[in-house]
Amino acid sequence: MEVSRIRALRGPNLWSRRTAVEAIVACSEAERSITELPGFEARLRELFPEIGILHPLSHEESISMAHVLEFATLGLQAQAGCPVTFSRTAQTLEPGIYQVVVEYTEEAVGRLALELADALCQAALNGTPFDLADALFRLRDLDEDVRLGPSTGAIVQAAVAHGIPFRRLTTGSLVQFGWGSRQRRIQAAEIDSTSAIAESIAQDKQLTKKLLHAAGVPVPIGRPVDNIEDAWTAMQEIGGPVVVKPQDGNQGKGVTVNVTTREQLEAAYKAASEFRDDVMVERYLPGSDFRLLVVGDQLVAAARRDPPQVTGDGIHTVRELVEQVNRDPRRSDGHATSLTKIRFDDIALARLAAQGLTAESVPPKGSRVILRNNANLSTGGSATDVTDDVHPEVAARAVAAARMVGLDICGVDVVCDSVLKPLEEQGGGIVEVNAAPGLRMHLAPSYGKGRAVGEAIMSSVFRNGDDGRIPVVAVTGTNGKTTTVRLIAHILNKNGLRVGMTNTDGVYINGRRTDSGDCSGPRSARNVLMHPDVDAAVFETARGGVLREGLAFDRCQVAVVTNIGLGDHLGLNYITTVEDLAVLKRVIVQNVAPTGVAVLNAADPIVARMAGKCAGSVTFFASDSHNPVMATHRAQGKRVVYVDGDAIVAAQGKATHRIPLNEVPLTHNGTIGFQVENVMAATAAAWAVGLDWDVIRAGLASFQNDADNAPGRFNLFDYRGATVIADYGHNPDAMLALVQAVEAMPAKRRAVVISGAGDRRDEDIRQQTEILGDAFDSVLLYQDACQRGRADGEVLALLRDGLANAKRTREVVEINGEFVAIDQALARLEPGDLCLILIDQVEEALAHIAKRVAEG
Numbered sequence: 001m002e003v004s005r006i007r008a009l010r011g012p013n014l015w016s017r018r019t020a021v022e023a024i025v026a027c028s029e030a031e032r033s034i035t036e037l038p039g040f041e042a043r044l045r046e047l048f049p050e051i052g053i054l055h056p057l058s059h060e061e062s063i064s065m066a067h068v069l070e071f072a073t074l075g076l077q078a079q080a081g082c083p084v085t086f087s088r089t090a091q092t093l094e095p096g097i098y099q100v101v102v103e104y105t106e107e108a109v110g111r112l113a114l115e116l117a118d119a120l121c122q123a124a125l126n127g128t129p130f131d132l133a134d135a136l137f138r139l140r141d142l143d144e145d146v147r148l149g150p151s152t153g154a155i156v157q158a159a160v161a162h163g164i165p166f167r168r169l170t171t172g173s174l175v176q177f178g179w180g181s182r183q184r185r186i187q188a189a190e191i192d193s194t195s196a197i198a199e200s201i202a203q204d205k206q207l208t209k210k211l212l213h214a215a216g217v218p219v220p221i222g223r224p225v226d227n228i229e230d231a232w233t234a235m236q237e238i239g240g241p242v243v244v245k246p247q248d249g250n251q252g253k254g255v256t257v258n259v260t261t262r263e264q265l266e267a268a269y270k271a272a273s274e275f276r277d278d279v280m281v282e283r284y285l286p287g288s289d290f291r292l293l294v295v296g297d298q299l300v301a302a303a304r305r306d307p308p309q310v311t312g313d314g315i316h317t318v319r320e321l322v323e324q325v326n327r328d329p330r331r332s333d334g335h336a337t338s339l340t341k342i343r344f345d346d347i348a349l350a351r352l353a354a355q356g357l358t359a360e361s362v363p364p365k366g367s368r369v370i371l372r373n374n375a376n377l378s379t380g381g382s383a384t385d386v387t388d389d390v391h392p393e394v395a396a397r398a399v400a401a402a403r404m405v406g407l408d409i410c411g412v413d414v415v416c417d418s419v420l421k422p423l424e425e426q427g428g429g430i431v432e433v434n435a436a437p438g439l440r441m442h443l444a445p446s447y448g449k450g451r452a453v454g455e456a457i458m459s460s461v462f463r464n465g466d467d468g469r470i471p472v473v474a475v476t477g478t479n480g481k482t483t484t485v486r487l488i489a490h491i492l493n494k495n496g497l498r499v500g501m502t503n504t505d506g507v508y509i510n511g512r513r514t515d516s517g518d519c520s521g522p523r524s525a526r527n528v529l530m531h532p533d534v535d536a537a538v539f540e541t542a543r544g545g546v547l548r549e550g551l552a553f554d555r556c557q558v559a560v561v562t563n564i565g566l567g568d569h570l571g572l573n574y575i576t577t578v579e580d581l582a583v584l585k586r587v588i589v590q591n592v593a594p595t596g597v598a599v600l601n602a603a604d605p606i607v608a609r610m611a612g613k614c615a616g617s618v619t620f621f622a623s624d625s626h627n628p629v630m631a632t633h634r635a636q637g638k639r640v641v642y643v644d645g646d647a648i649v650a651a652q653g654k655a656t657h658r659i660p661l662n663e664v665p666l667t668h669n670g671t672i673g674f675q676v677e678n679v680m681a682a683t684a685a686a687w688a689v690g691l692d693w694d695v696i697r698a699g700l701a702s703f704q705n706d707a708d709n710a711p712g713r714f715n716l717f718d719y720r721g722a723t724v725i726a727d728y729g730h731n732p733d734a735m736l737a738l739v740q741a742v743e744a745m746p747a748k749r750r751a752v753v754i755s756g757a758g759d760r761r762d763e764d765i766r767q768q769t770e771i772l773g774d775a776f777d778s779v780l781l782y783q784d785a786c787q788r789g790r791a792d793g794e795v796l797a798l799l800r801d802g803l804a805n806a807k808r809t810r811e812v813v814e815i816n817g818e819f820v821a822i823d824q825a826l827a828r829l830e831p832g833d834l835c836l837i838l839i840d841q842v843e844e845a846l847a848h849i850a851k852r853v854a855e856g
Helices: 040-047 065-079 107-126 132-146 150-161 196-203 205-214 228-238 262-273 318-326 346-354 392-405 453-461 481-494 522-530 543-549 578-585 605-613 628-635 673-689 693-702 732-743 762-772 794-802 818-827 842-855
Strands: 002-009 020-026 087-091 097-103 166-168 174-177 184-187 222-225 242-246 256-259 279-283 288-295 298-306 309-311 368-370 382-385 409-416 429-434 472-476 499-503 506-509 512-516 536-540 556-561 592-601 617-621 639-644 647-652 655-660 715-719 722-727 750-754 778-783 811-816 834-838
Touching (some): 002 543, 020 065, 065 087, 065 107, 065 132, 097 107, 107 132, 150 166, 150 174, 150 453, 166 522, 184 453, 196 205, 196 392, 205 222, 205 279, 228 242, 228 262, 228 279, 242 262, 256 262, 262 279, 262 346, 288 453, 298 453, 309 318, 392 409, 392 429, 472 481, 481 536, 481 673, 481 693, 499 522, 522 536, 522 543, 543 578, 556 673, 578 605, 592 605, 605 617, 617 673, 628 639, 639 673, 647 673, 673 732, 715 842, 722 732, 732 834, 750 762, 750 818, 762 778, 778 794, 794 811, 818 834, 818 842
Parallel strands (some): 472 536, 472 556, 499 536, 592 617, 617 639, 722 834, 750 778, 750 834, 778 811
Antiparallel strands (some): 020 097, 087 097, 222 279, 242 256, 242 279, 288 298, 288 409, 298 382, 309 368, 409 429, 499 506, 639 647
């Protein structure tokens, strides 16, 4: 078994809506059915007993090694604690070649699981050992390392529950919610509206206390100190137990509480100065340590934090008791679980010494041994939920503290005997406020019920049901995609929206190109959705990008399928038939939002059938309003767009909107049939977005079919009295549409300039010239620089073969080089002639033609 071409499908894809890893797997003849491998399954189950039942998708299908790889990859992730359920193995038309697809929640974990599953299969095949425990450890360790922490994860889960899209921007905790101009960002439990000044204030403990005191919030007295002698002086000034801590710190690092002696002070000062140079000494407030979480102007959760501790049993040492506690599966070395392991360090040993103990002491049964004075979870403490106990006055002080500092999300540390009564009555106070507070203690406290703090944060960021989405229109099909995308974007722009657009020419933000080349894939689309100046997005969605990575979005508002026809790029990446291509193209239809619209070509039967896969509504378009699909749809009161005489009509029930074709320059008064289809599709999409009809008409009227608005899409030039048309058509369907368009244009003599893309099937290349040979007097064949894997002259030979039975062509010329071919074609033209030039290097070729036209 050989595993190759491993891909990560990062969005909705050909197989499912789930993120997945996809691999091509080649199996030998014997490996195509594991029943042909004596003892294999028994060895496999001995190595991995939890692999479960091995079953193919169909009962008629044999269980191959590829299927085993699928279930092993899924099973290893499941055993490691990853929430994955989907997998699929599909046999290709090539004997022994399979596509294996397995869901992942973290890409790196999915890739590692596939690698380990391959090793497991090879071990079972060869009868060699496989360390299952180590494999699961590696998967769990990697998953813990790369997945979002509990705080950020809770916020993301709340976003998903509200239908708010998210994208992780770094391997850390920086996450974008929503798209374009409506996006928001968080980092851990800190949101983008929180100012750097507020965060800076929260880090400065002395400044925080000063501001809180000014707001009438009770705080312990204290001050910064310069050295140990100054710390001793400050302790004497305060006149009682003190807390020593870094002036700028977090997670309780370097904090020592209830310091009463010079010896303790020196140890505490040393511990604090290891984290920061600036150390402060303040009054120690007796009582319990409480964390109050404020979001916006509300207290949403509260927890009592208890320091790390163990209970003696009269048998085990303190060290052994700590080891027992640390075996709790809720405890880990980091922040990935609800609790952190208790650790021995100088502070812990000093705290033991203060109790007359060492790590090797055996405490009496029932005695409580404190390992640290501070109660932070990050140092091994535990938490008890007390949200329902908080007195309104205590909550008000916490909210006042957060507002005074300027934090949208704030962890307020309170020390008092109880939160059941006001702080002032019990001599309690607020000792710290924290930006980006940890949420673990509120989500999964050691005792008590968890609180929906992620939900509270999301509700404060996106209010009143806002889901952070901008209109997204996805366009796919065989032909017409780029023109339709450009036209839709133009209409949206006429509505005053800043539009992000991707197509085969580049990426455009509000009319400015920010990237060039073929940008019809998901990476370019994701970049647009990340741009803060985008109010609406229109994406050309090509087959290659969907195959490589899936979609860039979880769902779209509008999906447009222009046509499928005879297809294109067949035979590549196991898409071998028009039906295969349609299944791939309809991915955007399957991912239309329930409130969205699919715009489908009713004249193309394979496109029309996609309607049954749409979760939203459907608008059909076709020139013929009497098309059975169109007639039935309209009779049901649903939307249709069609041609009626000299106008495009959009109808729903008895309501109609007419747009005269002579007011739509792209169609040349309705004479260019394929452009009429593109206009109908764009009109239906703009209607689906909810634009006013006056805006739609204005957009259609102002869109010129020139090299700026629609490069390479039936661009017309006048060259010395001859008509020159430049187009990027490159498949049989495009040839048919172009022939139909030019036949409506008068000409004394017709010529065409064409090459072919080497990555098409032989029959597709031949068929192009078979079509053109019946419509043009002369054909100039050229070979371009990129043959895409073909031998020199091979593409020209196929094009020449297609002209063997041409009904009209009487002259065939072969030329090497696109621009040489253009120059020769122009030189041969006479007034009244027509020349169709099928360009390959769009921008360069258009510039070359324009230059020749300008020179006359």
